[in-house]
Every structure is written in C-alpha cells, then in structure tokens.
Amino acid sequence: MTSALLTDRYELTMVEAALRAGTAHRDSVFEVFARRLPEGRRYGIVAGTGRFLAELSRFRFGDAELAWLSDERIVDAATIDWLADYRFSGDVSGYAEGEVYLPGSPLLVVESSFAEGVLLETLALSVFNYDSAVAGAAARMVSAADGRPLAEMGSRRTGERSAVAAARAAYIAGFDATSNLEAGRTWGVPTMGTAAHAFTLLHDSEEDAFRAQVATLGPGTTLLVDTYDIPTAVRTAVEVAGTGLGAVRIDSGDLPSLVGQVRRQLDDLGATGTRITVTNDLDEYTIAALRAAPVDSYGVGTSVVSGSGHPAAGMVFKLVARRDDAGEWVSVAKKSADKASVGGRKAPVRVLSDGVATTELIRVGDEQAAEHERPLLVPLVRGGGVDERFLGHEGVARARAHRIEAVAELPAGAFRLGRGEPVIPTVYR
Amino acid sequence: MTSALLTDRYELTMVEAALRAGTAHRDSVFEVFARRLPEGRRYGIVAGTGRFLAELSRFRFGDAELAWLSDERIVDAATIDWLADYRFSGDVSGYAEGEVYLPGSPLLVVESSFAEGVLLETLALSVFNYDSAVAGAAARMVSAADGRPLAEMGSRRTGERSAVAAARAAYIAGFDATSNLEAGRTWGVPTMGTAAHAFTLLHDSEEDAFRAQVATLGPGTTLLVDTYDIPTAVRTAVEVAGTGLGAVRIDSGDLPSLVGQVRRQLDDLGATGTRITVTNDLDEYTIAALRAAPVDSYGVGTSVVSGSGHPAAGMVFKLVARRDDAGEWVSVAKKSADKASVGGRKAPVRVLSDGVATTELIRVGDEQAAEHERPLLVPLVRGGGVDERFLGHEGVARARAHRIEAVAELPAGAFRLGRGEPVIPTVYR
Numbered sequence: 001m002t003s004a005l006l007t008d009r010y011e012l013t014m015v016e017a018a019l020r021a022g023t024a025h026r027d028s029v030f031e032v033f034a035r036r037l038p039e040g041r042r043y044g045i046v047a048g049t050g051r052f053l054a055e056l057s058r059f060r061f062g063d064a065e066l067a068w069l070s071d072e073r074i075v076d077a078a079t080i081d082w083l084a085d086y087r088f089s090g091d092v093s094g095y096a097e098g099e100v101y102l103p104g105s106p107l108l109v110v111e112s113s114f115a116e117g118v119l120l121e122t123l124a125l126s127v128f129n130y131d132s133a134v135a136g137a138a139a140r141m142v143s144a145a146d147g148r149p150l151a152e153m154g155s156r157r158t159g160e161r162s163a164v165a166a167a168r169a170a171y172i173a174g175f176d177a178t179s180n181l182e183a184g185r186t187w188g189v190p191t192m193g194t195a196a197h198a199f200t201l202l203h204d205s206e207e208d209a210f211r212a213q214v215a216t217l218g219p220g221t222t223l224l225v226d227t228y229d230i231p232t233a234v235r236t237a238v239e240v241a242g243t244g245l246g247a248v249r250i251d252s253g254d255l256p257s258l259v260g261q262v263r264r265q266l267d268d269l270g271a272t273g274t275r276i277t278v279t280n281d282l283d284e285y286t287i288a289a290l291r292a293a294p295v296d297s298y299g300v301g302t303s304v305v306s307g308s309g310h311p312a313a314g315m316v317f318k319l320v321a322r323r324d325d326a327g328e329w330v331s332v333a334k335k336s337a338d339k340a341s342v343g344g345r346k347a348p349v350r351v352l353s354d355g356v357a358t359t360e361l362i363r364v365g366d367e368q369a370a371e372h373e374r375p376l377l378v379p380l381v382r383g384g385g386v387d388e389r390f391l392g393h394e395g396v397a398r399a400r401a402h403r404i405e406a407v408a409e410l411p412a413g414a415f416r417l418g419r420g421e422p423v424i425p426t427v428y429r
Numbered sequence: 430m431t432s433a434l435l436t437d438r439y440e441l442t443m444v445e446a447a448l449r450a451g452t453a454h455r456d457s458v459f460e461v462f463a464r465r466l467p468e469g470r471r472y473g474i475v476a477g478t479g480r481f482l483a484e485l486s487r488f489r490f491g492d493a494e495l496a497w498l499s500d501e502r503i504v505d506a507a508t509i510d511w512l513a514d515y516r517f518s519g520d521v522s523g524y525a526e527g528e529v530y531l532p533g534s535p536l537l538v539v540e541s542s543f544a545e546g547v548l549l550e551t552l553a554l555s556v557f558n559y560d561s562a563v564a565g566a567a568a569r570m571v572s573a574a575d576g577r578p579l580a581e582m583g584s585r586r587t588g589e590r591s592a593v594a595a596a597r598a599a600y601i602a603g604f605d606a607t608s609n610l611e612a613g614r615t616w617g618v619p620t621m622g623t624a625a626h627a628f629t630l631l632h633d634s635e636e637d638a639f640r641a642q643v644a645t646l647g648p649g650t651t652l653l654v655d656t657y658d659i660p661t662a663v664r665t666a667v668e669v670a671g672t673g674l675g676a677v678r679i680d681s682g683d684l685p686s687l688v689g690q691v692r693r694q695l696d697d698l699g700a701t702g703t704r705i706t707v708t709n710d711l712d713e714y715t716i717a718a719l720r721a722a723p724v725d726s727y728g729v730g731t732s733v734v735s736g737s738g739h740p741a742a743g744m745v746f747k748l749v750a751r752r753d754d755a756g757e758w759v760s761v762a763k764k765s766a767d768k769a770s771v772g773g774r775k776a777p778v779r780v781l782s783d784g785v786a787t788t789e790l791i792r793v794g795d796e797q798a799a800e801h802e803r804p805l806l807v808p809l810v811r812g813g814g815v816d817e818r819f820l821g822h823e824g825v826a827r828a829r830a831h832r833i834e835a836v837a838e839l840p841a842g843a844f845r846l847g848r849g850e851p852v853i854p855t856v857y858r
Contacts, residue, residue: 010608122592131588251768252765252766312734
C-alpha cells in the first residue's frame with residue numbers, strides 16, 4: 001500500500017507552485033526537531049526511523065493516486081507528471097533510532113531538491129511524533145520498573161495501525177514484549193498473552209475455565225484471577241494447575257495491598273514460584289508505587305500507547321538551508337513569535353565528560369567532532385537508497401541495543417520521574 | 430492488507446483453549462461500551478463504525494499470517510485450520526455512526542459464536558476508542574466555533590494511518606475539511622491547504638513566494654503571513670494578490686489581538702472580503718476565546734487528533750451473554766473491583782420529552798421501545814454480510830448527517846465547555 005497520500009494537501013500545492021516558479025529544484029536541507037520536550041520530561045528517545053525509512057521506500061504515486069489527484073484538481077497536469085516519476089533521490093541522515101534527543105536535536109536531516117523533500121514532511125512527522133511520544137513515555141516506565149519486565153498491551157487504546165507502531169516503539173525503549181501480533185510479525189517484537197475475563201465468563205465455572213486453559217496452554221500459563229473473587233480464584237488456580245502454575249494476573253483493585261495478599265496466599269499454598277503480573281491502568285507513577293510490592297511483571301496499556309499524557313512528541317519539519325540561483329547555500333529560518341527556528345545545516349554532537357553526557361552541542365555548519373564528543377548523525381539514505389540495516393527486525397534490534405548505550409551516558413537526574421528540565425542543555429555554536 | 434493480526438495474542442489463545450474445551454462454538458453476545466465519558470465531558474459521539482465494518486470484511490487469515498502463527502507456535506494446528514476458514518458469519522448491531530453516546534451505551538453488539546466474536550475485540554476497540562476520542566473532542570470544537578468553519582490539520586501529530594481516521598472522525602463530528610489527502614480519497618472528506626513557511630523560505634523574498642503562489646493558485650488562495658513580520662506580509666500579500674485576496678493565515682502569536690490588527694489592516698488596504706484563518710495550537714477553549722475576534726475559520730491540529738487530552742475513549746468489549754450446553758441463554762458479568770459490568774442482552778433507547786433527550790434507558794432483555802423513546806440499535810451486519818450503506822463515502826455522509834440530528838436532541842447544557850457530568854443519566858431497567 002502506497003504511503004504517498006498520507007500527506008497534507010499543501011505539500012503538493014507547494015510543489016505545484018514551486019515547479020511553475022522554477023524554484024522546485026533548488027537544493028534544500030530540511031530538519032526534524034522538537035522545540036521542547038513534553039512538559040517536565042528530562043530527555044526523549046528517538047523512535048520511528050525504521051518505519052519512516054520503510055514508508056519512504058513505498059512513497060510512490062501510482063495510477064490510482066494520480067487519477068484521484070487529477071479528478072479532484074488538487075494539482076495541475078504538469079505536477080501530476082512530476083509526481084508520477086517521483087522517487088526520492090536525495091540523502092537522509094539522522095540520530096540513530098533509540099538515541100536520546102533533547103530540545104533542538106536535529107534528529108532527521110533530509111537533503112534533496114525542495115520538491116522531493118517537502119513532500120515527506122507530513123509522513124515523517126506522523127511517524128516520529130507518534131513513535132517518539134510512545135518511546136519517551138515507555139523509557140520512563142522502564143526506569144520505574146527497576147529491572148522487572150514490562151509488556152505493552154495497549155493496542156486497543158490507539159488506532160489499529162498505530163498500535164503496531166506503539167508496540168515497536170515501546171520495545172525499542174526497553175519493554176520486553178507486546179500483546180500485538182502484527183508487531184511480532186513485522187518487527188520481531190516478542191508477543192505474549194493468555195486469556196481475558198471473557199474466557200472465564202464463557203465457561204460454566206471459573207474452575208472449568210482454568211481447566212480449559214491449563215489443558216491447552218499448560219500449567220506454566222498465566223491465569224486471570226479477578227473475574228469474581230480473587231482469593232477464591234487463586235485457590236482454584238493452584239488446585240487446577242498445581243504449585244507449578246506459571247503466573248496469576250490481577251487486572252483490577254488496589255494493587256499495592258492486593259499483590260501482597262496474593263503473594264502470601266500463593267506461598268501458603270506452596271506455589272512459591274508462581275509469578276504475579278499486574279495490568280490495571282498502569283503508568284510510570286503507579287509502576288514506581290509498586291516497587292515495594294512483590295510484583296513480578298507489569299502489563300501497560302493506555303498510558304504507554306498515548307505517550308503518558310503527551311500523545312505527540314511536538315516535532316516539526318523545517319527548511320533550514322537552500323541554494324539560491326547562483327548556487328550559493330543560504331541559511332533560512334522563520335521568525336514567527338514563539339516558533340523561531342535556527343537556520344543552517346547542523347553538526348550535532350553529545351559532549352561527554354568521563355563517559356557522562358554534559359551538553360547537546362549543535363554546531364551550525366559542517367565542523368568535525370572534537371575529542372570527548374560523540375557525533376550524532378548517521379547516514380540513513382544515500383542517493384535515494386535506504387541503508388537496509390535500519391529496516392525490519394534488524395533495525396528494531398539495533399535500535400533497542402542503541403537505546404541502552406545512549407541512556408547509559410545520561411546523568412542520574414535523567415531518571416527522576418518528577419517534572420524537571422532537560423537533563424543536559426542544548427547549546428548552538 | 431488483512432486486518433487479522435491487528436489483534437492481541439490472547440484472543441487467539443482463548444480460541445485455541447475454547448476449541449479444545451468444546452466451548453468455542455457457544456452462541457455469545459459481546460458489547461462495546463464506555464464505563465464513563467472522558468473526565469468532565471457531557472456526551473460522546475460514536476465514530477469508527479464504518480471503518481470497523483470495512484476492517485471486518487478484510488479480517489481473514491491468509492497463508493502468510495497462518496505460516497507466521499504456526500512458525501511462532503502461537504496456537505496449535507487445529508486452531509490454525511479453524512483460523513484458515515475464518516469468516517465472520519454472525520450479526521452486528523450498533524448505534525448509528527455519528528450518534529450521541531453516554532456511559533454504558535451499548536454502541537456495538539456482536540452476536541456470534543464465542544470464537545468468531547472474541548477475535549474481533551482488539552480491532553473493534555482500536556477503531557472505536559481512537560475514532561470516538563477524536564469525534565468527541567471535535568464536537569466540542571464545533572460548538573465552540575459557533576458556526577465558523579473548522580479544518581482538521583493534525584495529520585502530523587498522530588500515527589500516519591490514525592491521521593486518516595482522525596480526519597474522518599472530525600468531519601463526522603462537524604468539521605468542514607481536512608488537510609489529509611488519503612482521507613479525501615478514501616472517505617470523501619473535502620481537502621484543503623495551500624502553503625507552509627518552507628515555501629516562503631524557499632524563495633528569495635516573501636514577495637517572490639507570494640507571487641509564485643498566486644500565479645499558480647490564483648488570488649483566491651490563502652497566503653501565510655507570519656514567516657517574518659505580519660504587517661509587512663499583509664501589505665505585500667494585498668499588493669501581490671490585490672484586494673480580491675482570498676484569505677491570510679496566521680500560525681503564531683497572540684491571536685485575539687493579532688487577528689483584530691490584521692482585520693483593520695486588511696480593511697484599510699481595501700481587502701474587506703479577505704478572510705482570516707488561524708491555526709496556532711487551537712483547542713476548544715482557545716477557539717471559544719476567539720469568538721469576539723474577527724476570525725473567519727480555524728485550522729486545528731494536535732488537540733483534535735489526540736482527543737483534546739483524552740486520546741482513547743475508554744471503551745471496552747465484554748461478553749454479556751452466552752448459551753450453556755442445554756441451549757439456554759445465561760447473562761454473564763464480571764465482578765472485578767471498579768470494573769463490574771452489567772450482564773445480558775440490552776435494548777437501549779433515548780427517552781425524549783418534547784424532542785429533548787432526558788434519559789439513556791438501557792433495558793436488559795428484548796423489550797419494545799415505548800412512545801417518546803427512540804430505539805438506538807441499528808442492524809449493521811446480518812449473517813456476516815455488511816450493510817453497504819454504512820461503508821465508504823456514503824457511510825461518512827450518513828454519519829455526519831446523523832450527528833446533526835442526534836446532537837440537536839440534547840439539552841443546552843450539553844454544550845458547555847466546562848467540566849461537568851453526563852448531560853442525561855443512564856438508567857438500566
């Protein structure tokens with residue numbers, strides 16, 4: 001399925017007007033960045049790169065799209081012809097997926113003609129704004145869980161295709177699994193899940209339901225114990241599955257006290273190895289509040305797929321430089337109130353002191369990184385050809401590994417859950 | 430593209446266990462409803478029905494999906510065989526798309542075998558939770574705009590496929606247009622848009638940019654006037670396009686005062702018919718705050734596509750009745766703390782007094798509606814066959830028209846923006 005119409009109409013009308021004005025082919029540099037982090041957050045995690053690159057490969061105007069654009073008179077015939085031949089032929093660099101970002105970090109840099117690049121604006125922002133919103137929230141939950149595993153279970157709380165992206169972004173940010181099958185297939189995210197309340201209600205008794213589940217999924221399965229009365233269900237669960245029962249899941253109630261009671265009951269029944277997983281409207285704060293409770297794993301839904309209060313990462317896609325008719329590069333920037341941008345091509349580095357990040361240094365121009373500076377831009381596309389290492393399962397695995405390294409450089413203050421300022425300052429030079 | 434893996438793994442493991450237990454084919458009734466409205470909201474708008482029905486038609490496990498499920502050992506061979514033949518053959522009823530809903534309203538009712546119905550849970554909730562979150566927020570913005578036209582421009586602030594759904598949902602809720610081209614093609618939503626700041630920055634001067642745009646799109650176009658200095662741009666815009674300039678767009682700054690200044694300047698320049706459109710991070714509150722300003726239309730982005738603070742509508746999909754082995758219907762409901770549900774098949778009506786809604790009356794059972802009661806369930810699918818009037822462009826147009834009628838029945842208190850209780854009570858009988 002083509003991604004070419006996942007685009008705002010004005011991208012195409014700009015191409016039309018620029019083609020007619022003779023400015024469409026001016027070499028241009030566009031940048032994706034966030035003016036600020038979601039309120040109170042201390043760092044962000046780049047997610048979406050691999051998805052954007054995959055969509056870029058599919059960004060073609062086929063006959064059906066062209067016919068519709070023509071019938072609706074969205075653009076003129078000359079523009080239709082140009083769109084029919086559209087293949088992105090430029091370069092794209094960016095922060096590695098999984099990288100930490102801060103306000104102003106140029107996390108994607110598109111270098112192409114104006115027309116080739118501007119068409120990608122909406123799609124690039126849709127992908128990065130959503131995926132990075134999820135990853136930024138997920139990273140905080142991972143910190144709050146303090147080493148205990150997290151599963152993403154929020155597919156039902158976001159658009160059905162966004163759900164796949166959310167599972168992928170949460171996994172990159174350190175979640176361990178997802179309930180979403182398509183995310184398993186397309187992106188290699190481990191999938192999990194056993195049964196919902198409906199399965200218990202389908203059967204004539206809770207015991208029947210547990211027997212049916214254990215008969216099929218084995219005693220190592222996870223039994224959901226809060227459909228009726230939790231202590232009764234826990235007793236039934238151990239009777240049915242034996243003390244080798246894998247886990248019980250609690251999806252309602254006052255978790256800090258419930259979890260302790262269930263743990264004691266399981267231990268009293270001899271099911272000392274049975275784990276407890278909780279899934280009741282968790283977010284980073286309620287996860288942290290359960291640190292003292294004997295929880296073994298968490299399932300998180302709404303809050304992770306909706307960015308825990310910040311469902312879009314606030315990124316923008318801006319023209320920062322273009323050539324004039326004499327072939328000279330001109331840095332450009334708008335001056336709008338509260339929305340000014342910094343013109344010019346950027347060379348961002350993370351400055352480190354004893355391995356700890358101290359500054360997001362964004363040099364305007366093409367300077368070399370100095371010692372103790374980690375260059376942040378990675379080539380992703382050259383001459384229209386996408387580097388395949390960033391695609392598919394491999395790209396996800398690479399991003400998940402990169403996040404661990406990037407986050408490990410952050411000062412300890414980065415991981416406080418309370419509202420604060422970005423953990424290191426952004427400096428332009 | 431199949432929708433069958435846009436599903437939580439546990440839907441499939443429940444089918445597997447129920448097939449083995451001999452309970453998979455029990456006739457069942459599932460219901461989609463919201464336990465509560467987003468905090469402080471007074472009513473909700475059903476959106477997503479037409480999208481869900483389209484996805485239901487594509488819900489097939491093809492060879493690629495089956496091979497992956499088998500390779501990953503998600504379910505056993507018998508279940509793979511059953512999935513290979515899966516076609517939904519049951520009935521679906523629901524609130525008409527565009528209908529008002531309240532806490533507990535059974536806005537989708539799925540009647541089928543347990544296995545056929547349970548597989549649809551995740552997909553149904555993804556669609557209704559997102560689309561209705563957008564529609565609910567959009568409806569408030571429509572009230573706040575008090576008759577002035579609204580355009581949805583938030584594609585870049587949500588996942589790229591959710592963006593198409595958001596444009597559709599906002600249109601159903603009363604928006605007039607979208608920037609999203611795919612929403613125009615797939616759903617018949619009118620599209621709009623002319624140029625971004627990048628177009629101005631591409632050119633050697635703002636005047637060059639305006640000339641290029643007017644040369645292509647005509648003087649009736651909308652010129653963006655806040656790239657550098659607004660008064661200068663407004664003067665240039667009228668010089669370039671003449672007093673017949675269609676509109677100017679302002680995307681930054683303190684709108685209530687700016688809009689008045691720009692109106693006076695346009696009038697002084699003789700461009701008395703030139704409209705003013707504003708697009709700076711609007712939500713229902715800032716739209717309402719501009720009521721006294723000479724704004725002609727609004728463009729709304731982030732807040733509408735993210736449900737204005739409530740990105741998921743909080744709907745759930747619950748088994749409410751099923752047959753036992755003797756063929757008798759059994760009402761079922763879980764008793765979990767704070768998450769109890771009401772068992773049994775429902776017959777919901779809206780009780781009206783002099784044409785004004787007074788109660789959401791949900792009869793448990795199959796009773797007939799009395800006088801002054803509007804029945805709310807509409808047949809959508811019969812024996813697996815989708816009623817095509819609810820699909821595609823026709824379905825969207827129908828939903829948009831239905832919303833107007835449904836909202837017209839609400840008491841005036843429904844349209845207050847401040848936080849409040851649901852505008853009419855939900856009563857079970």
